[in-house]
Amino acid sequence: MAQSFSAGVAATRRSRSRLGLLFVAPTFLIVAVFFLFPLGSAVYFALTDWDGVSPTPRFVAADNFLRMVGDKEVWHALGNNLIWVLVGTTAPIVLGLLLAVVLWSGVRAVLFYRLVFFMPYVLPPIAVGIVWSWIYDPINGWLNRLLTLVGLGEAARGWLGEPDSALYAVLAAAIWATFGFVVVIFLAALQNVDLDLIDAARIDGANAARRLWHVILPQIVPVFFMVTAITFVGGISVFDIVFIMTGGGPGNATSVLGTYAFKNAFQLNDIGYGTALALLITVLSLPCVMILNRVQRALAKRGMGD
Amino acid sequence: MAISTDLSSTASSTSERLSQAIGRRQSSVRRPRGGVPSGLGKHLFLGTCAVLALFPVVLVFSTALRTERDVRVDPFGLFTSFSWENLVTAWTEGGFGDYFLTSVWLSVPTTVVVVVLCTLSGYALARCEFPGRDLIFYLIVLGILVPFFTIMIPLYFQLRDLGLLNRLPGVQLVLVAIGLPFGTFFMRAFFQGLPVELEQAARVDGCSEWKAFVYIMMPLARSGAAALAIFTFLQNWNNFLVPLLYLPSGDHRPLTTALYVFAGERTIDIGPLAAATLITIIPILVLFVLAQRQLIRGFIAGAVKG
Numbered sequence: 001m002a003q004s005f006s007a008g009v010a011a012t013r014r015s016r017s018r019l020g021l022l023f024v025a026p027t028f029l030i031v032a033v034f035f036l037f038p039l040g041s042a043v044y045f046a047l048t049d050w051d052g053v054s055p056t057p058r059f060v061a062a063d064n065f066l067r068m069v070g071d072k073e074v075w076h077a078l079g080n081n082l083i084w085v086l087v088g089t090t091a092p093i094v095l096g097l098l099l100a101v102v103l104w105s106g107v108r109a110v111l112f113y114r115l116v117f118f119m120p121y122v123l124p125p126i127a128v129g130i131v132w133s134w135i136y137d138p139i140n141g142w143l144n145r146l147l148t149l150v151g152l153g154e155a156a157r158g159w160l161g162e163p164d165s166a167l168y169a170v171l172a173a174a175i176w177a178t179f180g181f182v183v184v185i186f187l188a189a190l191q192n193v194d195l196d197l198i199d200a201a202r203i204d205g206a207n208a209a210r211r212l213w214h215v216i217l218p219q220i221v222p223v224f225f226m227v228t229a230i231t232f233v234g235g236i237s238v239f240d241i242v243f244i245m246t247g248g249g250p251g252n253a254t255s256v257l258g259t260y261a262f263k264n265a266f267q268l269n270d271i272g273y274g275t276a277l278a279l280l281i282t283v284l285s286l287p288c289v290m291i292l293n294r295v296q297r298a299l300a301k302r303g304m305g306d
Numbered sequence: 307m308a309i310s311t312d313l314s315s316t317a318s319s320t321s322e323r324l325s326q327a328i329g330r331r332q333s334s335v336r337r338p339r340g341g342v343p344s345g346l347g348k349h350l351f352l353g354t355c356a357v358l359a360l361f362p363v364v365l366v367f368s369t370a371l372r373t374e375r376d377v378r379v380d381p382f383g384l385f386t387s388f389s390w391e392n393l394v395t396a397w398t399e400g401g402f403g404d405y406f407l408t409s410v411w412l413s414v415p416t417t418v419v420v421v422v423l424c425t426l427s428g429y430a431l432a433r434c435e436f437p438g439r440d441l442i443f444y445l446i447v448l449g450i451l452v453p454f455f456t457i458m459i460p461l462y463f464q465l466r467d468l469g470l471l472n473r474l475p476g477v478q479l480v481l482v483a484i485g486l487p488f489g490t491f492f493m494r495a496f497f498q499g500l501p502v503e504l505e506q507a508a509r510v511d512g513c514s515e516w517k518a519f520v521y522i523m524m525p526l527a528r529s530g531a532a533a534l535a536i537f538t539f540l541q542n543w544n545n546f547l548v549p550l551l552y553l554p555s556g557d558h559r560p561l562t563t564a565l566y567v568f569a570g571e572r573t574i575d576i577g578p579l580a581a582a583t584l585i586t587i588i589p590i591l592v593l594f595v596l597a598q599r600q601l602i603r604g605f606i607a608g609a610v611k612g
Contacts, residue, residue: 012509013435019515020434027427027486028442034461034483035449041460052463099355102348115598116356119363122594122601124544126562127587130569130579131362134369140381142365180359184602237453240546244566258455265459266551275459282456 045275052271064276074277076252077260080167084256085235087168089228091175096182096227101212103183104190114187117180125177129244132173136160160246163253170245170254174238182227189223190216233285257281366587369580377577392581402582405564408474409586412549412560413542416478420485421535425527427486428493429519433505443494449487458551465552472555480548485538492604496530497523529600536597537604543590561586 046064050057068074099117103110120128135142138158147156159169193216201215217224239258242248248255248263257277265274364384369377373389380386397403430436431443461480462471470476500523508518546562553559559567565582572579594601 012515015515016434017436019519020430020436020439023426023430023434024436024439024442027423027490028446030423030479030483031446031449031486034464034480035452035457035487036445038457038460038464039448039452041464042456045460095355099352102352105348107348107352113352113356115595116359118598118602119591119594120359121605122540122544122590123363123587124546124562124590126546126565126569127366127583128362130565130583131366134365134382134576135362137382142361142382176358176362181605185606188606233453237455239455244546261455261459266462271459271463278455278459282452285453286451 042275042279045272046279048272050271051269053269057272060272064273067273068276068280073252073255073260074257077255077257080254080256081236081238083167084171084174084238085232087171088174088178088235088238089231092179092182092231093224093227095175095179097186099179099183100186100190101216103187110187114184117183119180120177121181123177125240126244128173128177129241132169132176133160133245136169161250163250166246166250167254170242173245174241177241178231178234182231185223185227186220189220193219229288232288236285236288237281257284363587363591366580366583369576370584372577374577377580381576392577393584396578396581396585400568400578400582402561402564402585405559405561406585408558409543409560409562411474412477412481413539416481416485416542417535417539419482420489420538421531423482423486424489424493424534425524425531427490428495429497429523429527431490431494432497433502433523443490447487447491449484450491454484454547458547462551470552472553472557474553474558477549477552480552481542481545484545484548485541489534489538492534493527493530496527500526533600533604536593536600540590540593540601 045057047059047061048057049060049063099113103113107113134140136159138144138156138161141159143159144153144156147153157165159165197219198211198215201211206214237258238256239262242254242256243259243262246254248259257280261274261277261281263274264270264277268274365382368384369382370392371389372383372385372387372392374391374395376383376387376389377392397406427446431439465471465476465480468476470479504522504526505518508522509515513521544562545560546566549560549563550566553563556567561582565579565586568575568582569579
């Protein structure tokens with residue numbers, strides 16, 4: 001009796017194991033062919049000099065990576081990525097946190113505002129790029145019209161056409177497209193904040209700013225780091241919106257690693273170098289996620305925000 | 307590998323908590339919380355941000371729905387005339403009717419495939435024991451951590467060698483491959499959240515493994531699958547880089563790359579360009595308003611994707 005029972009269990013386990021393999025097989029097969037294999041190729045390509053046409057890529061070991069170090073364009077692009085990371089992280093977080101706290105503090109129509117703020121985030125980057133280039137239009141654009149209207153007509157310019165303003169103009173459009181995401185994440189996190197602590201702080205005479213800084217923020221720290229990690233990686237791997245709005249120009253004013261890698265691979269046919277640059281983006285972004293994730297876990301262990 | 311486990315486990319717990327918070331009903335009677343300046347200042351701040359969030363989209367509607375002549379005189383005036391002629395021009399002469407169909411053909415079947423395969427793989431990885439399960443899981447979700455950028459160049463040559471370049475099935479396969487890692491991660495977390503007892507009960511009642519999955523688990527997984535479907539559709543519809551890279555000849559174009567080409571070639575046709583932009587974003591806006599909750603849930607879970 002006992003024997004047949006355990007035999008039955010073993011049979012169930014076997015059929016379950018077969019079912020599992022069967023179910024995961026199609027997904028794994030596609031991922032292997034269209035992700036893992038090209039990932040391996042990427043490492044190989046990055047070690048070669050290849051124009052994409054000749055039958056065999058020439059192996060050059062680490063030459064592409066050494067070339068990066070001496071390539072002024074890479075440093076220029078990296079600088080732009082750095083600006084993107086700094087401004088593109090700070091601005092949405094400050095704005096998003098403020099809006100989330102205001103919404104959470106009790107206003108009518110929270111759901112309406114959440115809908116409105118989040119909407120830009122779901123739009124395709126191409127639409128964002130087109131409509132913002134209209135807003136930046138030197139002659140008819142609303143930004144210049146508005147500046148003229150309030151008496152700042154002298155500041156009006158061709159925002160995307162001038163090297164000094166182009167990067168920030170594209171960045172502003174990107175911030176417009178992402179801040180709502182940050183609002184939604186923070187708003188969700190704030191729903192878990194302990195209200196009694198805030199009441200206690202109020203009774204103890206803490207003003208609004210102090211309550212925000214000392215009572216509310218510590219409770220949402222992990223989410224804070226999560227959002228930072230996302231915007232950080234977003235800043236390093238940015239491509240679509242820059243490519244669409246300026247293509248890296250004027251000149252190379254808005255060139256970032258993404259557009260520079262694209263240009264090398266698909267316009268200059270320097271496949272090896274382009275792939276090496278794309279790998280650099282990955283290499284730079286992975287540690288950010290991991291470090292921030294570690295911090296987040298450490299904080300969670302200390303009992304903050306959980 | 308250990309680090310990616312950390313990342314996925316924290317991410318899933320954070321995202322679950324956040325989704326719960328979002329799902330929670332807003333209480334009808336709100337007591338003031340936190341401590342933010344109340345009254346007029348608050349509404350002014352929220353109102354201004356809402357106007358800024360909405361304005362670019364309003365501008366698309368306004369510009370698309372005016373007469374062509376009116377747009378030529380004053381490109382960005384707001385609602386100064388009304389006409390469908392820009393939409394007609396974009397749909398017929400501009401070819402955006404065809405591009406719309408290509409977009410549907412690239413987004414809908416790929417979404418169905420991703421949701422079906424991820425329901426299977428998510429279930430297998432959450433509930434079935436089989437040799438190599440953990441390794442397979444890590445290899446699949448590695449795709450969440452590595453930006454598409456890294457594989458885009460080798461993938462181009464791989465598709466060329468397979469004869470899939472410039473062909474819709476090639477792009478569909480790539481879109482599926484991009485959707486699978488996150489989808490598997492998402493559905494696995496979803497199945498892990500479902501009670502084990504139901505399945506066990508079914509098995510005690512003599513249900514086969516297959517039947518237990520089809521009749522017990524699949525109906526329970528419906529809400530997770532729906533959220534994944536909406537999220538995946540949106541990503542595919544908005545995708546710009548994949549069709550840009552792998553449909554270079556221009557024989558087939560989805561809306562996103564068609565808009566890019568149209569904006570570059572016919573800079574003076576603001577009216578039809580606005581109409582084409584409207585055609586591109588209307589399905590997204592409708593979906594967004596109808597399925598806001600599922601979408602936000604998908605995005606929060608996808609936050610880790612960065």
